[in-house]
Amino acid sequence: xxxxxxxxxxxxxxxxxxxxxxxxxxxxxxxxxxxxxxxxxxxxxxxxxxxxxxxxxxxxxxxxxxxxxxxxxxxxxxxxxxxxxxxxxxxxxxxxxxxxxxxxxxx
Amino acid sequence: xxxxxxxxxxxxxxxxxxxxxxxxxxxxxxxxxxxxxxxxxxxxxxxxxxxxxxxxxxxxxxxxxxxxxxxxxxxxxxxxxxxxxxxxxxxxxxxxxxxxxxxxxxx
Amino acid sequence: xxxxxxxxxxxxxxxxxxxxxxxxxxxxxxxxxxxxxxxxxxxxxxxxxxxxxxxxxxxxxxxxxxxxxxxxxxxxxxxxxxxxxxxxxxxxxxxxxxxxxxxxxxx
Numbered sequence: 001x002x003x004x005x006x007x008x009x010x011x012x013x014x015x016x017x018x019x020x021x022x023x024x025x026x027x028x029x030x031x032x033x034x035x036x037x038x039x040x041x042x043x044x045x046x047x048x049x050x051x052x053x054x055x056x057x058x059x060x061x062x063x064x065x066x067x068x069x070x071x072x073x074x075x076x077x078x079x080x081x082x083x084x085x086x087x088x089x090x091x092x093x094x095x096x097x098x099x100x101x102x103x104x105x106x107x
Numbered sequence: 108x109x110x111x112x113x114x115x116x117x118x119x120x121x122x123x124x125x126x127x128x129x130x131x132x133x134x135x136x137x138x139x140x141x142x143x144x145x146x147x148x149x150x151x152x153x154x155x156x157x158x159x160x161x162x163x164x165x166x167x168x169x170x171x172x173x174x175x176x177x178x179x180x181x182x183x184x185x186x187x188x189x190x191x192x193x194x195x196x197x198x199x200x201x202x203x204x205x206x207x208x209x210x211x212x213x214x
Numbered sequence: 215x216x217x218x219x220x221x222x223x224x225x226x227x228x229x230x231x232x233x234x235x236x237x238x239x240x241x242x243x244x245x246x247x248x249x250x251x252x253x254x255x256x257x258x259x260x261x262x263x264x265x266x267x268x269x270x271x272x273x274x275x276x277x278x279x280x281x282x283x284x285x286x287x288x289x290x291x292x293x294x295x296x297x298x299x300x301x302x303x304x305x306x307x308x309x310x311x312x313x314x315x316x317x318x319x320x321x
Contacts, residue, residue, distance in 0.1 A: 001177055003197065010307075012248050022148065032149025032194070034119050034166060041236070042246025059248060063196055070215055077310045087246070087314075089277055089307040090217065093117075093196040096184045100194075108284055110304065129255070139256025139301070141226050141273060170303055200224075200303040203291045207301075 003094035006101055007069035009062040011076055012040055013086030018058040024075060025060070029068035031101055035060045042085060063093060063101055110201035113208055114176035116169040118183055119147055120193030125165040131182060132167070136175035138208055142167045149192060170200060172209055217308035220315055221283035223276040225290055226254055227300030232272040238289060239274070243282035245315055249274045256299060277307060279316055 009030075011021055022033050040057035062072060069090055080086050095101060116137075118128055122144075129140050147164035169179060176197055187193050202208060223244075225235055229251075236247050254271035276286060283304055294300050309315060 001181055003180075006196070008196065008198065026148075032147070034145040034147045034164065036143060036145040036166070036250060038248040038250040040246065040248045041240075057248065059250070063194065073217075073310055074215055081311065087277065087309070089220070089222065089309045091198060091222065091305060091307045093198045095194070095196045096180055097188065108288055110287075113303070115303065115305065133255075139254070141252040141254045141271065143250060143252040143273070170301065198305060200305045202301070202303045203287060204295065 001096065003096060004101075005066075006063055006093055006095055007066050008091045008093045009064060009069045009072050009088065010059065010091070011072075011086065011088040012038060012057060012059045013080065013084055015056040015058045017080055017084055017086070018060055021076060021080070022060055024079075025062050025064075025072050028071045028075060029103055030062040030064045030072065031103055033060050033062045040085070042087065063095065065102055108203065110203060111206075111208075112173075113170050113200050113202055114173050115198045115200045116171060116176050116179050116195065117166065117198070118179075118193065118195040119145060119164060119166045120187065120191055122163040122165045124187055124191055124193070125167055128183060128187070129167050131186075132169050132171075132179050135178045135182060136210055137169040137171045137179065138210055140167050140169045147192070149194065170202065170208055215310065217310060218313075218315075219280075220277055220307050220309055221280050222305045222307045223278060223283050223286050223302065224273065224305070225286075225300065225302040226252060226271060226273045227294065227298055229270040229272045231294055231298055231300070232274055235290060235294070236274055239276050239278075239286050242285045242289060243317055244276040244278045244286065245317055247274050247276045254299070256301065277309065277315055
């Protein structure tokens with residue numbers, strides 16, 4: 001079985017910004033994402049993720065090529081880390097039919 | 108602490124096929140799974156995952172030995188990739204008490 | 215882009231113990247966690263995770279330094295593996311601004 005190395009980018013943060021991040025991920029080259037509701041608790045600078053009575057917290061996952069992963073992580077870091085309770089991480093994954101995770105140019 | 112290397116297989120797709128995939132994963136050697144509801148968005152060939160007003164999307168995770176992971180991924184790919192909006196990926200994980208993830212023969 | 219290697223600890227188990235595990239993870243050094251509801255099915259010794267009509271199953275994720283990951287996994291294993299339906303695994307992740315995942319002494 002042929003497996004293709006890709007990256008899984010996971011972003012957890014306040015729901016108010018997560019729809020934007022999902023769309024921005026697509027603009028940066030992701031071909032899709034999955035999003036789910038979580039209860040978050042954190043000690044991030046700005047405020048707690050999902051602190052008592054707080055806003056809904058969402059988790060987004062993108063499976064993308066390495067360069068797109070870095071672009072998404074850099075974008076999220078620059079745009080949101082300072083003012084929002086958000087965390088993001090990257091991990092290695094393998095998929096079958098890897099070409100489906102790369103957007104065709106002109107597509 | 109002794110850690111055992113295993114594989115995490117994640118499958119995200121339309122709920123109509125996910126119960127079957129869960130059962131098929133068990134038949135192929137997984138000793139368990141966890142399933143959760145997600146909002147999916149993708150550009151897969153057949154149709155979008157969870158497209159506007161579309162069906163519920165589910166995510167299933169199996170923690171399994173490497174050979175079982177390959178069997179599940181191959182099965183999912185062969186049976187579902189062509190006709191359903193589904194993505195699947197593999198990643199490396201470590202567990203304690205790894206023997207509990209391997210089915211005993213005759214069990 | 216500077217990325218820092220950390221560990222993702224994932225624990226899936228009966229909701230009755232998951233709030234405790236979340237708090238214990240924080241005491242052991244995690245700076246946060248995210249928690250979500252899943253449907254679990256397993257063949258663990260004690261009982262099935264989320265077996266028919268059974269209790270709610272929760273999944274907790276901690277992103278932590280390696281030593282904290284080992285402490286959480288060891289704690290969960292020692293305290294809960296014998297009597298509860300619970301599984302836990304570890305994987306490698308990378309984050310930006312890794313210092314935010316390490317608790318300051320005296321904090």
